[in-house]
Amino acid sequence: MQGFELVRDLAISTSSKIVLLVIDGLGGLPDPSTGQTELESAHTPNLDRLARTGNCGLTRPVGPGITPGSAPGHLGLFGYDPMAYVIGRGVLEALGVGFELEQGDVAARGNFCTVDTGGKITDRRAGRLSSDESTHLCEGLDGQEIDGVRLMVRPVKEHRCILVLRGSKLDARLSDTDPQQPGMTPLPTTALTPEAERTARVVNEFLRQTQIRLGNCHPANMLLLRGFSERPRLPGFNEVYRLKPAAVASYPMYRGLAKVLNMDVLSTGPTISDEINTVKQGYADHDFFFLHVKGADAAGEDGDFARKVAVIEEIDRLLPEITALSPDVLAVAGDHATPATIKGHSWHDVPCLISSRWCRPDGLAKFGETECLKGSLGIMSATALMPLVMAHGQKLTKYGA
C-alpha cells in the first residue's frame, strides 16, 4: 500500500477546519544586492509569527531538479503524485472557464497570434488581444462540424481561448501546432499514435478553415493550439480525504484544476481581499479551503522582484482575517518557485508552514527559504503536505494494531 492509498484508508470526516493558502510561485532566489529572496525581503510579521509557533520546511514539488508546471505543482500539494497523475493544458483551461467537458472530449489551449504575409508568426499573443475582441473571434469560429465532430471555441482571457472537439472515437495524442517562437510558421498537428490520425485530420481541417476566416482580422489572424488532452480520471479530493473542500481562486486554470478534483469552486473576485471574503462566506459549509493567490507567480514571471515582495506583503497584511476564523490547521505553501531573477518557474524547493495546536514550535525567526531549512518538516515531497495537514486536523485514524 502506498502513502496516498493509506491516507485514503485512514481519513475520517470531522468538524475540524483546514485552510491551505497556496501562494503561487512562492519560492525565490536572492536579490544579488541584498542576498535576500523575495519572501525574505518582504515584511511579513504575521507569517513570521506562524513560523515561530508552527512547523516549517521546504516542499519539493516533483523531484530534485524538476521544474513543474502549474498542474503538477498543485497536484503535489494536494497529495497526488504528479508523476502518476497528468492533466493536460487544454483540459485545465477548458475547466477553468467553466466549460463542462464530457468524457471523450478532446480539449486544446489556443492562442490567437499574428502572422505576416508569408505566414510566419510575428507575435504569439496577437498584441495581447483584448478579451472582447477575442470573444468576438471565438464566436466566428465556434460551432463548426467536420467529419461528424463538433468543434467548440470559447474565449479564456485576452488572446487565449480553448478548442474542444466532441464526437466518437477521438484521441488527444496530438502534437502542438504552436512552434513556441516567432519567425516560424504554425505547424499542422500530427497524430502521435495511429488511433489519433482521424482527430489530427479534423484539427488540421479546422485550422485551414480558421486561417481563411481570420484572414482579415489582423493582428489576430491565426490560431495556435497546444496541450491536446482528455479529462483525466482522478480520485476526487473530497473522496480521498473525506473532506468538503472549497476552492477559492480568481484565476481560471486553478478553478479548473479544483473542478477536476471535485472541489466546490466558489465564485470570487479578482483581489486577495475578495478571495478571503469568499473563504469567510463559505466557511460554515466546508471543512477545507484551497485559497490560491496568483500575483506572486505573475510578478516572478515578469522578473519584477519588488512587485512579488509587495504581493507577499499584501498577503501578510490580510492574513489576520484568515487566522481570525481560527481554522484548526492553517498551511501556507507554494506550488513551485518563480524567482524574479529567473523570470519563470524553477525547480527550487519551496517554503511551507503548518500551524495548528499540535505543532511543537520550530521557533524560527522568519518565514523564508533559509530559516525553513532549519524547520521540523525538513525538505519533504510536496505530497507529504496533505497527510500532515490531515493529521494536524486529527482527520487520520491510527494505522495498524
Added chain:
Amino acid sequence: MQGFELVRDLAISTSSKIVLLVIDGLGGLPDPSTGQTELESAHTPNLDRLARTGNCGLTRPVGPGITPGSAPGHLGLFGYDPMAYVIGRGVLEALGVGFELEQGDVAARGNFCTVDTGGKITDRRAGRLSSDESTHLCEGLDGQEIDGVRLMVRPVKEHRCILVLRGSKLDARLSDTDPQQPGMTPLPTTALTPEAERTARVVNEFLRQTQIRLGNCHPANMLLLRGFSERPRLPGFNEVYRLKPAAVASYPMYRGLAKVLNMDVLSTGPTISDEINTVKQGYADHDFFFLHVKGADAAGEDGDFARKVAVIEEIDRLLPEITALSPDVLAVAGDHATPATIKGHSWHDVPCLISSRWCRPDGLAKFGETECLKGSLGIMSATALMPLVMAHGQKLTKYGA
C-alpha cells in the same frame, strides 16, 4: 532491489553486539507552560552525553502524518516496511501470552464487557476486571468445538483475552464485533469475503453460547472481539540480519511481536531494572538486544506528563548499567510519539540516537526533539535505523565492486 533486500544481502555475522533500547511512545509535545517536551523536560545526563558523542535524528514511523499502532511502529524500527508487512491484533495478543499459534489458526483479541438488560454495552472493559476473574471466565469458555472447529479462549491481562480458532479452511477476513463505543449492542461478525463465511458462522455461534454462559457474570457478561488475523509470513529478523537476537519486554504484545520475527524472547520481570538484568544475563549468548520499555507510552496515553518524564528519568538513571556492558552499538529510539497532551499515539517524528565508536559526534546539548533536528541522522524513515545500526556494528559488507 529495495533497501531491505540489500541489507539482507550484505549482512554478515560478527562478534559485535548491538543494544536497541526502544522507549515506547518516546516522542512528545511541549508542556504549554514550559515549551519543553517530556523528553526535553526530563533530567537525562546519560542520554545527553550520548547525544553529544553519538549521532542523533528523528525517525518517521510510517509516513508523514501517519499515526502508527504498536506493531507498525516496531516493524519500522526493525527495518520492515510497515506498509508491506501487516500483523493483526489478534495474532499479536496471542503470541504475547505465549500461545503457540499454528499456521492456519485464526486469532482475535477479546474484551470482556458489561451489557445492560437491553443488551447495550455500558462498559467496554467490564470495570477493568481483575486478571483472576478474567482467567476464571476464560476457563468457562475455553475448549468448545463448533462445526469441527476448536475454540480456545485464554486470558491476557485484566479484561483482555484471546480467542483462537483451529480447524481446516478457516479465514480471518472477518469484521470486528466491538462497536468501539458504549450504548451500542455487540455486533455479529461478518465475512469480508465469501471464503470466510463458515468461519463467521462458527464465531457467531460461539458468541451466542458466550452470551448464555456469561449471562450471570455481571459485570463481565459479554465478550467483544476484534482484530481477527492469521500469523503472517515474515522473514525472520535473525535470518535477515544474521543476528542472534534477544527480545526483553515485560509487556506481552511486544514479546509476541518478537516471536513473530523469530527473536529469542527472554523471561523477564516487570520493572526496567528487571529488564536490564535480563539483558545482562543473556548478554553472552546473543548479539542483538531489543530492550522494550513500556512505561513512557502508558503515561503518555494517560495524559500524565510528569509520569512520562519520570519514566524517562528512570531509564536514564539505569542507562550506565547498559553502557557498562560496552555494546559496540547502542541505539535509543521510540516506535512512535505519545504526547501527554494528546493522550494517545501521534504522527510526530521521534527522537533517536546511535552511539558507537564510528560516530562523528553530533555534539548536541541534549537528547530531545529540538536538538535532534540538528543531528546528523536528519529526519529519516524508521526503517533506516537497522541498516545504520548494522553498519555501526560493522555487520554489513560493501555493496558492489
